[in-house]
Amino acid sequence: MTAPRIIVVGAGPAGIRAAQTLVEAGVRPVVIDEGEASGGQIYRRQPNGFKRDFRQLYGTEHRRARDLHETFDALREKMDYRPRTLAWNLSEGALHIVHNGISNAVPFDGMILATGATDRLLPVRGWTTPGVYSLGASQIALKAQACAIGRRVVFIGTGPLLYLVATQYLKAGAEVAAVLDTSAFGHRLAALPLLLARPDALAKGLALIAQLRLAGITMLTGIRPIAIEAGADRNVARVHVRDARGRDRNFMCDAVAMGYHLRPETQLADLARCDFSFDPATHLWSPMTDAMGRTSVRGIYVAGDGVKISGADAAEIAGRLAAHAAIADLHSAHPAGRGAEGSVKKLLTSHRRMDRFRRGLAKGFPWPAHLAEALPDDTILCRCESVTVGSLRMAATALGAPEVNRAKAFVRVGMGRCQGRFCGPASAEILAAVLGKSTDGVGRLRGQAPVKPLPIATVPEDAS
Amino acid sequence: MTEKADVVVIGGGFMGAASAFFLRQRARSVILLERGLIGQQASGVNFGNVRRQGRYLPQLPLANRSRAIWSRLTELIGTDCEFLATGHLRICYRREDVGELEAYATHAREYGLDLELLTQRALIARYPYLGPEIVAASLSPQDGHANPRLAAPAFGRAARSAGAQIHENTEVVGVTRSGEDFLIESADGRRFSAPTLLITAGAWATQLSAQLGETAPLVVRGPQMGVTEPVPYRVEPVVGVMTNDPREVIYLRQVTRGNIVFGGGGRGPADATARRAYVLPGNILNQFRQLGRLVPDIRRLNLIRVWSGIESYLPDDCPIMGESPTVPGLYYAFGFCGHGFQLGPGVGETMAELIDTGTTEIDLAPYRIERFAEAAPIALPEVELSE
Known part of the structure; x- marks a missing residue:
């Protein structure tokens, strides 16, 4: 039996582990990724010539980052890796990708969507003022280009990323004007039992808050954003919020990083016509899956933050699980398809623990x-x-x-x-x-192609 | 309990909503039944062309009637549906096609449609963004475009304000005739009756007409539509290509917000039962090439969205419109073959006139449902040769 044609979309933690698991089972996957290099958003690599080491770049996650980068680099000959490539559309049994302005159709038997997440945003008066960035973008500027979005930055929104990015800016030498969280301290207390599912991750989070506190950063919880205001130069100058006790508070700044945790990128699952469900805890729509990541459409699997916002560690596990599912469904004759039960069982157990923590985060930093x-x-x-x-x-x-x-x-x-x-x-x-x-x-907004804006200058492969 | 009216209209697309509105203008009581929401299918997903030129010539009196209403929308229904009389430019790439543009203009004049023929030089002077392959064009100055997502719902709201009973989310499962009346039953068991029934159910119309013993060879297809990101407003007229090569068919319009809407170059598969239609990726890439020929600068923009919908077509590319030859009190207006949007208001007014007075100034002979029973079967072209 020849190996099935399996595409992995995304080369972040979920995509890398999926590709690795497929290669181990004798499949040569096609890996499609928009990024310049693998790693995804969280383990994004710096451009050539930048010399920060793993510890500087990835902090407490430097070992994982190194392991993922090295794993992926070692797979290079065993897969068909297409970086800087956008999966823009889907038709019956083929993924349509575009690279350097040329589109082609890649036929597949199975596809693992490891498409990650973007910031979840909540508008506020003045949020389109120049100098206002999403939290994720603020972090990318720092991670990829070693640039800060401003000298004096207000962090506003909710979610673990709020504290992580604020800490990273502090370390990088920017002034953190304030960290303003819409969720209340009580939310965190209520979430504690769930967050204890991963004491290591909880400890890392608490350490971030402690660092900010030690640096004397103003941190408010339970705030209500009122407005982001521009100065005479039309750039952002001030953030106006109401604190938990109803008092108006203003914070001068020259940049704002804003985000309300993350939301999954589900366009391809939508184009694949997967069934979606609404999660009342997060108010997010996601493709429905079984524990392995199988969707309602045969041959389509989802893994990582592209389905549920569980973070990078959970994404690694989910990527492996989805690959195991794809192998079991499409490549059962292969010896690796059998005998994987033990490791799958272990993966499922830790994924359940990760999911408990995920629910804790959703409870501790609720969408307002x-x-x-x-x-x-x-x-x-x-x-x-x-x-x-x-x-x-x-x-x-x-x-x-x-x-x-x-x-x-x-x-x-x-x-x-x-x-x-x-x-x-x-x-x-x-x-x-x-x-x-x-x-x-x-209801839910119906997804339509293209997955992201597609240049009209794009030509089909055969016409190039 | 059975809800009664003078007329029951089944199908809340543009034709049904406009007919309900104009029936109320004539003080006829109306019930409009729509399976989903008003204007959700072909009426809401089309290109938005308010174009007369290039139509089947005998259809021009109906198109002219409709065009007159387009100018009066604000007065009639309280909104203009973003209608703009920007002009419609029909271009060609080949010298040998210029004669066809000229001949059409000559005949159109007999129907009261004045077209202006433009040479390549005049085109470049007036529309500098057009591509160099274009050799000539015909301008219809009073044609234009409107927003199809707004038009049918706006007629629906106006009909309701004028006293029509509009029932959305009401799927008709049974149509029978009992004495002088039609009895209509919905999936949830409600009953409606009227001595007059108008079927304006688009791709689903023959499922209803068949229950009364009449049918037509209706097939469904999906238009292939797309829209770019917004750029400063520059392309005023609607621009479409006249060609005999189906792959060259492309048409575009820029909305004042700045986005360029386009369509053409073949049709896609549609599933009337599942109510889904698809844009084929290969069609999109062909459209890109054709857009670049028409307006080269468009190559610098991005496509942000494509969409399709369920349109119904008949073998001779003409709709079915008029009174049933066999069932008294039964009327039809469906199967507009991808160019019903411009006609919508005119069809509504004409059907209301016909139902109210028993006659209309518009010649409906080409649209009789019985024409297919009389003629030998004709294969439907898979391609589209006009927008």
């Missing part, structure tokens, strides 16, 4: 749906198409849109470059609130 619902009408909601919160409310009230796709059709919210990946989460909350429905009751 109530803040989205309360946004003033004049706030820009969809920045790609310049749609305000008020326009979306009007789509529901005056035009009668009962769900998100209809609202998109009426007022273009989620119709722009990002296709709702960034405005979608807040839009759903606003629409649900105005219609008096649950968040899942207003």
